[in-house]
Structure formats: C-alpha cells, structure tokens
Amino acid sequence: MSTLMKTPIATLALGTLVLASSALVVPALVAPNEAVAERKGALDDVPAVRHRLLLVKKRFEVGLASESTINADFRHTLGAGLKLEFHASDLLSFGAVGIFGTSINTGLTDKLLSSLPEDDPSPTNTDAEPTPTQREFEAHLNSMPIHGAAYVGVTPWYGKLAAFGKFFVNFDFYFQGGIAFAQLKSDCNSQICDDSTPTGGLNPEGQVILPDNNPNDDPVLNEGFKAGLYLGGGIHVFLNDWIALDLTVRDYLFRDNPSGLDFDADLAVTEDDNRFLNHLFMGIGVSFLLPSDVKRTP
Amino acid sequence: MRRFNTLLSPTFFSSIFAAALITLWAPPVQTAHAQPGEEPEMTFDEDEADEDSEMTFDEEPEEGNEDLGDEDLGDEDPEPDPDEPEPELDPDGDSNAGGSAMADDVEKVAWQDIVVVVRKPFLKINRMELVPSWGVTMNDNIVRHFAFSAAFNYYLTDVLAVGLEGQYFVKSLREPFDLVARQARRLPTVNKYNFGAAINFHYIPIYGKFAVLDEHIISWETALTAGVGFTQSEVIPRDPVMQPFKNTLITPNVGASMRFFLNRFITVNLGIRDYVFVDKFEAASRTEPDGNLAMENADAALINNIMFQAGLSVWFPMSFEYTTFR
Numbered sequence: 001m002s003t004l005m006k007t008p009i010a011t012l013a014l015g016t017l018v019l020a021s022s023a024l025v026v027p028a029l030v031a032p033n034e035a036v037a038e039r040k041g042a043l044d045d046v047p048a049v050r051h052r053l054l055l056v057k058k059r060f061e062v063g064l065a066s067e068s069t070i071n072a073d074f075r076h077t078l079g080a081g082l083k084l085e086f087h088a089s090d091l092l093s094f095g096a097v098g099i100f101g102t103s104i105n106t107g108l109t110d111k112l113l114s115s116l117p118e119d120d121p122s123p124t125n126t127d128a129e130p131t132p133t134q135r136e137f138e139a140h141l142n143s144m145p146i147h148g149a150a151y152v153g154v155t156p157w158y159g160k161l162a163a164f165g166k167f168f169v170n171f172d173f174y175f176q177g178g179i180a181f182a183q184l185k186s187d188c189n190s191q192i193c194d195d196s197t198p199t200g201g202l203n204p205e206g207q208v209i210l211p212d213n214n215p216n217d218d219p220v221l222n223e224g225f226k227a228g229l230y231l232g233g234g235i236h237v238f239l240n241d242w243i244a245l246d247l248t249v250r251d252y253l254f255r256d257n258p259s260g261l262d263f264d265a266d267l268a269v270t271e272d273d274n275r276f277l278n279h280l281f282m283g284i285g286v287s288f289l290l291p292s293d294v295k296r297t298p
Numbered sequence: 299m300r301r302f303n304t305l306l307s308p309t310f311f312s313s314i315f316a317a318a319l320i321t322l323w324a325p326p327v328q329t330a331h332a333q334p335g336e337e338p339e340m341t342f343d344e345d346e347a348d349e350d351s352e353m354t355f356d357e358e359p360e361e362g363n364e365d366l367g368d369e370d371l372g373d374e375d376p377e378p379d380p381d382e383p384e385p386e387l388d389p390d391g392d393s394n395a396g397g398s399a400m401a402d403d404v405e406k407v408a409w410q411d412i413v414v415v416v417r418k419p420f421l422k423i424n425r426m427e428l429v430p431s432w433g434v435t436m437n438d439n440i441v442r443h444f445a446f447s448a449a450f451n452y453y454l455t456d457v458l459a460v461g462l463e464g465q466y467f468v469k470s471l472r473e474p475f476d477l478v479a480r481q482a483r484r485l486p487t488v489n490k491y492n493f494g495a496a497i498n499f500h501y502i503p504i505y506g507k508f509a510v511l512d513e514h515i516i517s518w519e520t521a522l523t524a525g526v527g528f529t530q531s532e533v534i535p536r537d538p539v540m541q542p543f544k545n546t547l548i549t550p551n552v553g554a555s556m557r558f559f560l561n562r563f564i565t566v567n568l569g570i571r572d573y574v575f576v577d578k579f580e581a582a583s584r585t586e587p588d589g590n591l592a593m594e595n596a597d598a599a600l601i602n603n604i605m606f607q608a609g610l611s612v613w614f615p616m617s618f619e620y621t622t623f624r
Contacts, residue, residue, distance in 0.1 A: 049509050073439045073474045090512070108439055108474060112482050131483040159508025171506070261481040
C-alpha cells in the first residue's frame with residue numbers, strides 16, 4: 001500500500017515545497033536589513049507601486065482554456081474548455097473551469113498493447129492465463145471526457161516583464177484551490193466484462209459462487225462522476241489591458257483507478273482498487289477581462 | 299575606456315554643476331526619493347509613474363543589457379565619482395526651494411530635466427555562480443529520477459554565461475512499474491541514470507519585477523539554457539540473473555529557468571530542462587546473461603528526460619559595485 005499514495009503525496013509534497021519555499025523566500029526577499037529598517041523615509045508608508053493598472057480588480061475573466069495531462073500513466077487527456085472567474089478584489093477571486101477532453105494512449109500503453117495477446121489462448125480456463133488480452137486491457141482503461149473545478153483564487157504577485165528588450169508586458173502570478181470534478185468513462189462491454197460476481201457470492205438458487213480470480217473479465221469500477229480536491233496556479237501575461245495569455249498548472253485530485261484492473265492484488269476488481277490520485281495538467285489559454293476599461297491605483 | 303571618453307560631454311558637466319550648486323546652497327529638503335545610501339529598487343515606483351501615468355518599467359536598455367545602458371548614457375554623462383554625494387532635489391522640481399539668491403542664476407533643474415536610469419538591482423557580469431540544485435523527472439511514468447546537481451556558471455555579460463554542471467541521480471520506481479507486472483504480466487524495460495555532466499550556455503532574454511501584496515518588489519529573470527554533455531545510464535535487468543550494463547550517452551540539453559533575486563549574492567532558481575539522448579535498453583528477447591553481449595544487442599530509443607529543477611545560487615564575488623551614474 002505504500003505505493004498507493006506516492007503520486008499524490010509526491011505532488012502535494014512538491015506543491016508544499018514550492019509554497020514553503022515561497023513563504024521562506026518572500027520574507028527573506030522583503031525583510032529589510034537592520035540598517036534599512038532604522039531609516040524612516042517618505043516612502044515608508046506608501047504602496048510599492050502607485051498609478052498601477054488594476055488589471056483584474058472588479059473584472060470578470062472569460063477564458064478559452066486548453067490543457068493536457070503531464071505524465072499520465074496509461075492515457076493522456078487533451079482538452080479544451082471555458083474558464084469563468086470574477087476578481088472581487090486585486091487579491092481574491094472566485095471562478096470555475098470546465099474542460100472537454102479526448103484521450104490518447106501513452107507510449108507505455110501502446111507498448112503493452114503490442115505485446116499482449118489478441119485473444120485469450122484458453123478462454124475456458126481463466127486460471128491458466130492471467131494475462132489480459134489486448135481488448136481486455138484496453139477496455140478497462142478509462143478516459144476523462146469532462147473535468148473541471150470550482151475554486152477560490154488569490155493573485156498575490158503582479159509585475160512587469162521585458163522580453164528581448166523590446167516587449168514589455170504586465171503579468172501576475174495566481175494560485176487557486178477548490179473542488180475538482182470529473183466524469184470518467186470506460187468502454188468495457190458485457191462480452192469482455194462478463195463476470196457479475198468478481199468476489200464470489202450466491203446465485204439466485206442460493207448456491208455459492210466462487211470467485212474466478214480473474215480480474216480481466218471483471219466489470220470496471222473506474223467510471224462515473226468523481227469529486228475531489230483542486231489545486232492550481234499560473235501566470236497571466238497581459239497582451240493589453242483586457243487580453244491575457246494564461247499559462248497554468250492544474251492538479252485535479254480524486255479517487256481513480258486508471259488501468260481499471262486489480263490494484264490491491266485480491267484478484268478482483270473492486271471499489272478498493274480506486275485510490276486518491278492526482279491528475280496533473282499543464283495548460284495554455286486566452287483570457288478576456290471585462291469590462292475592457294482598466295482603472296489605476298492612486 | 300570608451301565609456302569614459304564619450305561620457306565627458308558638456309551636458310553632463312552642466313547637470314553636475316547645477317546639481318552641485320543646489321546641494322551646496324539649498325538647505326536639505328526631505329524628498330520622496332530614495333534616502334542617501336539607499337539602494338533604489340527597479341523603477342516600479344512613483345517617480346516614473348508620475349511621469350507617464352504608467353506603472354512604468356524602464357524601456358531603456360539598462361536592465362536588459364548593462365553595457366548597452368552604459369553606451370546610451372555614455373553619450374552624455376561622464377562617470378561620476380562613486381564617493382561623491384548625490385544631489386538632493388526638490389521632488390517638485392523647484393530648484394529655488396532653499397530660497398537662495400544663487401538659485402536665480404542656476405538653470406532650473408527638475409526631475410524631468412534629469413535623465414535618470416535606475417540601476418539594475420543585481421549585476422552579474424564577471425561574476426561566478428555556484429548552483430546546488432535538486433531535480434525530478436517529469437515525463438517518465440515507470441521510473442522517476444531525483445537529481446542532485448551542482449553547476450558553476452561564469453557570466454561573460456549580464457545576459458550571457460557559460461558553465462559546467464554535474465548531476466547525480468537517484469531512481470525511484472513508480473506505481474505503473476508494479477502495475478504492469480501484476481496486471482498485464484509484463485516486465486517493463488527500465489534504465490536508471492547514474493550521473494551526468496554538461497557544459498552549458500545561458501542567455502537571459504526576459505527580466506521582470508513583481509510586487510508581493512502591493513508592498514514589496516522582487517526582481518526576477520528568465521534564462522534560456524542549451525548545452526551538451528554526457529549521461530551514464532544503467533540497465534535494470536528484468537531477470538536479476540542477467541548482468542546489467544552501462545551506457546555512456548552524449549546528452550544535449552535545452553531548458554528555461556526563472557531566477558528570483560534574494561540579495562546581492564543569493565538567488566533562487568526554478569526551471570525545466572530537457573536532457574536528450576539515445577539510450578540503449580535491454581533487448582526484449584534477451585537471453586544472454588553477459589552484460590557485454592547484451593549491450594551489443596541492445597535496443598536503442600530516443601529519450602527526452604525532462605526534469606523540473608530547483609536550486610539556490612550563490613554568487614562570487616558576493617557583492618558588486620555599480621559603475622554607472624545613479
């Protein structure tokens with residue numbers, strides 16, 4: 001079981017590390033040294049930036065989003081969708097993102113499929129050949145046609161950057177946290193997933209049915225609606241006052257069993273095979289901030 | 299030397315002369331500008347904002363290229379004496395603030411009359427950077443490698459550096475390694491990486507600054523990196539009876555990183571690097587236990603080992619002196 005949580009923990013640990021680093025770095029950056037702290041100047045009580053363009057405050061953000069999984073195990077998800085967000089203040093925002101996706105096999109899956117048998121060599125003797133056929137393996141894999149999140153966002157950092165000494169643009173860093181959701185789908189039909197009692201049971205006559213110990217014909221339990229935790233972050237690069245390039249990293253964490261087969265080695269596909277996994281995406285999008293007029297700080 | 303020659307212009311002398319007169323004759327005026335001895339932040343402040351009503355970011359070349367900035371200034375401004383006190387000016391631009399009679403004879407000096415190029419917060423030219431860092435594989439769903447690295451870079455200019463890096467890898471098999479064996483009855487072919495080294499070139503095309511919670515300003519920049527080196531990989535035999543074998547692989551790399559400036563000698567780096575090589579894997583049909591024979595029959599594949607890297611840079615010398623007019 002120790003491997004169960006490796007992936008989400010690693011990601012959470014990485015996120016925590018980044019946040020912790022930021023927490024350490026920012027005070028270190030901004031903490032005045034002793035000499036400076038003793039000086040009291042006319043600028044001590046004024047904001048760091050005046051006459052600043054309020055590029056997000058009290059504005060609606062409507063974005064076209066696209067994203068792709070990073071390092072998915074069996075199937076990559078490529079998707080596009082819509083992002084809606086209201087920036088209640090310069091710092092705080094509320095929003096949601098919804099993505100429609102399509103799936104493609106990873107290189108690992110393609111290699112596995114090419115090495116698996118096309119047909120079960122001994123279909124009547126399931127104990128003799130526990131190797132799944134190509135159809136069994138692929139049918140158990142799930143895809144993610146819809147996913148998204150509702151979140152609270154903070155935009156603590158904003159600034160300007162210059163590229164190649166010619167292009168000067170505003171940008172901000174934002175972080176998001178909230179609730180993730182996903183609709184998972186798998187295509188295991190009754191011809192493949194024909195074992196109605198993966199863990200055994202009783203038939204209508206009350207007779208005991210022993211488990212066949214073959215998870216390859218078990219019904220899939222990795223489809224349907226899932227809800228979980230959402231963590232995200234990204235950068236707005238403002239092309240002008242109301243159009244921004246949106247570069248994001250989003251992590252949707254929810255219970256899943258991407259392979260759809262037996263995970264806990266009990267030789268049956270059960271609900272216990274689902275575990276809390278992260279689904280990490282990188283995305284790019286274009287955001288429109290409305291109204292298009294932008295205000296300034298004093 | 300060119301800078302010293304071209305900076306000796308009459309305009310600069312007249313400016314210095316006027317400023318010096320103001321300093322000598324006008325009583326001290328508490329201004330909204332930086333206090334004496336205080337290092338200015340990048341021009342993200344009210345002075346520029348007052349000028350063009352924009353949250354200004356100097357589009358003058360001083361930050362992207364210190365040398366270029368020097369040249370532009372050099373046509374008009376001579377090199378000042380670093381020990382010379384800086385003039386204090388009335389932020390309203392009124393040189394008569396002190397009420398001195400001499401001020402009537404002095405050409406009016408205001409902020410907008412003086413070309414101020416705020417100095418870069420961090421100079422890198424002719425400095426060395428020692429970068430201990432940590433990295434993790436981003437794109438391998440069978441085996442994850444953690445890299446513990448050290449790099450040494452020397453900055454030829456403020457935007458161009460050459461350096462060396464060395465890496466030591468630690469492998470960690472991921473969940474699919476076990477799943478593939480148990481669920482699909484297939485043993486993945488996996489290589490681990492032992493160590494690597496490279497010579498790299500760094501170019502810094504993007505720089506910026508950002509404010510944290512509207513209180514503090516932090517400078518950062520983006521560096522592009524390209525280099526070439528080698529990586530040693532080692533086959534993890536599917537059957538423990540078989541001997542492993544090692545490969546030494548020519549490894550070009552490309553990447554991008556962000557650097558955040560903490561102080562004059564420490565920066566934090568975050569980046570992504572793609573190490574590209576043609577690795578040799580244990581053949582799917584391997585039968586020979588001997589590692590050398592297996593290497594001759596190995597299967598080759600192009601690998602992109604994309605790593606996220608985080609590091610802390612220590613810069614030497616640990617401080618620097620500005621050579622341009624403040």
